[in-house]
Amino acid sequence: MAEHEQADGSGEALPLPGADHPVAQPVAQPDWHAMPRNQRLAAHKVECNACPVLCQISEGKAGACDRYANQGGALVRVDPVLLLRQRVDAAGGAVAAADADADAAWAGALVPFAAEGAAPLPLLAGEPAVFVTAVGASTTYPDYKPAPFIVSSLADGVDMVTVVTEGIFSYCSLKVKIDTDRWLGPEQANVRCQGEVVGHVTTAEYGSQMLSLGGVHHITGGSKKEGRITVDMMLRLGNQQAVDLHIDGGAQVLVQAGRAPVVNGRPESRMRVGCGSATVGMFAKQFVGQVDEVVVIDDHITGVLSQ
Ligand code: SF4
Known part of the structure; x- marks a missing residue:
């Protein structure tokens, strides 16, 4: 992990731990905060423009989402940018391109996490030292700002450039693939969680039913309750927890990442391989x-x- 302060897209040196070829991209940029959008901004506050809420943050305080703060008159991202080690042991579900055994033992996690405090493993030759995530990276919003982290590395002699930027809460959404042959509901039908509309049924793909969940209309466009339940629903799905969804004029579905869906109380056991x-x-x-x-x-x- 690397602590970082800049939240304004003005470029930042990023030392990659263990990388052979760490290259930072500190690019001289204009001061994006020179012109706050609210001209009546008090002198002791900074305006966060990382999302449309545009918090005006007093010295020593954090904004509404607790992600950005005013530190000595500068807008800072309060969490460190998160870098993951690329390789974890086989028991934890290894993913290492050069390690066939590890590949075979891979438990299916897309991005493997090492247990907290686990001893670092030796890196394989030619293997990138770290996986650069966007967590804590800050955002490009408003979209004229450059990506906060542009990281170059060398993998097996091939130059790689990784550009990371953090999404803003208000626009977060999920597209959920429900592996079932059962009809879940008409396209465009509302999907509800705890009675609140949190998304809709969208076009089927690959023979599976697809749900579009979250997004700005449900997070900020409706009632506070709708927004809270929508974000909580996405958080739980993202953390591989089960979420109960009801589709207007259709089915009730229990959805959980990595598990077969339960449609109207019946766990799905098989489906066609595709369309x-x-x-x-x-x-x-x-x-x-x-x-x-x-x-x-x-x-x-x-x-x-x-x-
Ligand atoms: S990103 Fe957070 S601190 Fe910044 S304006 Fe939005 S809610 Fe406020």
């Missing part, structure tokens, strides 16, 4: 020589394969 097009594309060659004719019936695309 009709996927079935034809994936299995056409395997059918050759096994059967004379195959009819793939699907509610999206129907295929007929004849020898």
Whole structure:
């Protein structure tokens, strides 16, 4: 982890622990805070422009979201930027491109986390030392600001550039893929959590039902209760906890990352591998020589394969 102060997109040196090729990108930029959008800003306050709330923050205080603060008249991001070690041990679910055993043992986590206090593992040759996350990186909002961290590194002799920026709460949303063949509800139907509208049913993809959850209309556009429940719902889903959702005119679904959905009280145990097009594309060659004719019936695309 590296403490950092700048929250205004003005560029920052980022020492990468253990990296062979740490390169910072301190780019001289104009002072983005020279012109606060509220011209009546009191002299002892700074205006945070990292989201549309535009908090005016007194010296020593934090803004409404506790992410930005006024430190000696400068706007600072209060959390450190989070860098993860790329490699964890196989028991924890290793992901290391050069380590076939680790790949085989990978438990499925997209970004592996080492246990707090775990001893650092030796890095493999050519392996990037760290995984640069956007957590604590600060934002580009408003969008004319450059990315707060532009990090270059070398992996297996290949130059890599990682650009990270932190999303702002008000625009956070999730697209949730529900692996079920069951009809969940009509497209555009409201999705509710604890009675509040937190999203809608959107276009099915890959043979799965898709929900669009969160977003600015539910987080800031409705009642405070709607906003709170929407953010809590996204937080719980993001932390792999179960969330109960109701679709207007449709099903009740218990959703949890990494677990099969429970639709109207019935845990899902199997579903088709994809839409009709996927079935034809994936299995056409395997059918050759096994059967004379195959009819793939699907509610999206129907295929007929004849020898
Ligand atoms: S990012 Fe946080 S501190 Fe900054 S304006 Fe928005 S709510 Fe206020």
